Amino acid sequence: MKEGTVKMVQLKEGGKVYTRTVGEGFPILLLHGGPGANHICFEIFEKYIDLKKFSLIYYDQLGSAHSDKITDESLLTFTRFVDEVEQVRAALGLERFILLGHSWGGMLCIDYALKYEKEGHLAGLVISNMVDSGKHYLEYLDHVRKINLTPEEYDYMTEIEAAGKESDAHYQELVEKLNCACLCRLEVQPDFLSLPNVPDKKVYHHFQGDNEFVVTGDMLYWDRSADMGEIHTRTLCIGARYDTMNPDIMLKMGEELRDGYTYICPDGSHLCFWDDSEHYFQALNEFIGTLDQ
Secondary structure, three states: OOOOEEEEEEEOOOOOOEEEEEOEEEEEEEOOOOOOHHHHHHHHHHHOOOOEEEEEEEEEEEOOOOOOOOOOOHOOHHHHHHHHHHHHHHHHHOOOOEEEEEEEEHHHHHHHHHHHHHHHOOEEEEEEEEEEEEHHHHHHHHHHHHHOHHHHHHHHHHHHHHOOOOOOOHHHHHHHHHHHHOOOOOOOOOOOHHOOOOOHHHHHHHHHOOOOOOOOHHHHOEEEEOOOOOOOOEEEEEEEEOOOOOHHHHHHHHHHOOOOEEEEEOOOOOHHHOOHHHHHHHHHHHHHHOOOO
């Protein structure tokens, strides 16, 4: 991990967010998932991205890791998080940049492009491991459960959730079983997955719910399935065979974009830049190499 240059960005709504830039070249601003996780998952990019041609801008969203916590729950909106990205762009002086978002960060990518691409700052967009609506996400989770759990385990999870007893020990064991099948398939899990207080519970529960295999928060009502054709920025949608996000929906998104396409990592899951790095970064490097800087 390179040390890089740290800058705290003051937000107009209050609070500061952490950014750190490594590399010397054209900027790639990275939006982490969670929601409420942090930038650490992206540090693997330093092994695969040419840091003389590109620079990586790590950024912890408000409420996450090195950034200030959220005390005012009225700030927990999609619109505010998207506007936060624009404030970070402006504060860092990014007149032309690539925006890459993973999972929840992919949602922010889509909304950012729909609202701000007309300003002319986006050179490229990477929607990593995210479909076009909360409804599509939730529907595919049922499929994911059925193919990775026994019928008895599937029924048990459903019963526990109906009773609101997600802290149940066996339920948590089944969540971990699904995590290992669909979140990250490495035998030795990356350290950042076991960091304490990650993701931030207030942010995560508001938007997602209890875990990666339920959607009970505001993400459920997010829907851009009719809007992908409104994005003009050159875009790569990148997913994975074993992801919690439906590869078929991601392929459809690539077809609907004005100037975009989809790549599905054949051996990866939700964190395919970790468990299928070879394919992920081959696709990513080919894409960013085509962009007008």
